[in-house]
Amino acid sequence: MHLRRSRGGLVAVATAAALTLAACGSDEGTDTAAEGESAADGDAAAAEETEGSADESAEDGGEEAASGTVEVTDFQGTVEVPVPAERIMVTDNRVVRAMDEWGVEIVAAPLDIFPGDLSYASDDAVTNLGNHGEPDLEAIVAADPDLVLTGYRFQDYYGDIQDLAPDAAIVDTTTDYENAPLDEELIRQLELVGQSLQHEDEAQAMIDEFNASIDAATQAYDSEQTVMGLLTSGGDISYVAPVTGRSIGPVFEVLGLTPALEQEGGDSGHGDDISVEAIAEANPDWLVVMDRDAAIAAEGDEYSSAEELIAESEALQNVTAVRSGNIVYLPADFYLTEDMQAYTELFNSMAQAMGSAR
The missing domain is CATH 3.40.50.1980 (Nitrogenase molybdenum iron protein domain)
Structure with missing residues (x-):
């Protein structure tokens, strides 16, 4: 914006000089004015090129900032989560409805313990892991998730999931009502899910x-x-x-x-x-x-x-x-x-x- 204001100033000065020298009938003045206008146009072109390059750099930087990883703190500690995650698995029934509402696509879930009205229930692309009593854990290998949100009824399978999806970021969404109030834990849990999936605004609205x-x-x-x-x-x-x-x-x-x-x-x-x-x-x-x-x-x-x-x-x-x-x-x-x-x-x-x- 500063460069564009400078361009306007240069054009105004060049124009005033041209009018003054033209009134004197000087050919030399006319040439000088033309040179002034040419310089102003050159400065303006350079300014626009510089600003265009800056905009392109900002766009590139935004794309880079939107990818990579984000660090979150879960029930186990800190986890580096891929951003954006491409293959998401969820086992905690207390966070899946939020994910469904946010339009998050998943590759695997224990659909037998989830509400039947979720969009995932009728999605053939979602591998059904069954229930927490006798889960089909081997199906996790085929699902090949890069992010797993797990906890609650599946908390005992945390180690198994680590073994079966060694390259995935595993976020433990378990809550601890015995040592913290219900409302605080539910808020912590949803904030964690929102951060992991880059849906912080939607999570805050629910909170x-x-x-x-x-x-x-x-x-x-x-x-x-x-x-x-x-x-x-x-x-x-x-x-x-x-x-x-x-x-x-x-x-x-x-x-x-x-x-x-x-x-x-x-x-x-x-x-x-x-x-x-x-x-x-x-x-x-x-x-x-x-x-x-x-x-x-x-x-x-x-x-x-x-x-x-x-x-x-x-x-x-x-x-x-x-x-x-x-x-x-x-x-x-x-x-x-x-x-x-x-x-x-x-x-x-x-x-x-x-x-x-x-």
Whole structure:
């Protein structure tokens, strides 16, 4: 820009000189003016050439900056991730929905433990690794990933993945709810995925929605009211311990919920045995319930839903939460997702229900 302004100044000076000397009728003045104009044009051409070269260099530099590697910090330490990664494999069900929403293409995944409505489920180019119980690990060799996002149910296979994909960058997306709050870990996890895939802006947008849902639920909740978490599966109702219990437990700490029962849990995966009489005695003002079977039952299978189990239990009908209709159910596919989006939906549901009840 500075060179272009200089060009304008040179042209103005040359023109003024030409007019002055022409008025004197001097041939020599005319020649001088012509030389001045020629010099100005030469300077301008040089300026434009220099600026053009600078623009080309900037474009080349931008392309170089967009490729190479980026260093991220995961559950294991630091990892050099290829940018952009060309063959991506993902095993963590808690990050795959974000990747699908961002339009990230993948080459392999354990589709059997992922939600069925993902675009990957119908993509023939995606190698199905099965499930975490009996995964087809040998398929990883054929998939030949250069970036692997793995963790949670596949955490025990970290070493196997290293052996089978020795040239891949492996990012451990595992969260540590035992030593850090749920919200902090979900944010750390999504930021990690966003950095690894160069989708930081999209990740931040999800984080902003997540934080807003926490604020909404916190403001709607009356801390004088007690809350109990329940999990239903196989026709049974189980107790979810505050803080440590599966899925619902960490919510108590995030939202500052007052437990109706502070009994420690032993089974963080499937809830702990509890009698309906014990639930009735605790008499919670609110119930937060996860229907595990809703996510894993095959299409056409018959099972008793959480709503049916609670409605059909005579012992629960006088519980304040049941009598008042103060029951919040987790999204039906929560057991297969357990991601930031699922918690955002849950918190928004709690905010709406609790806000309406006040």
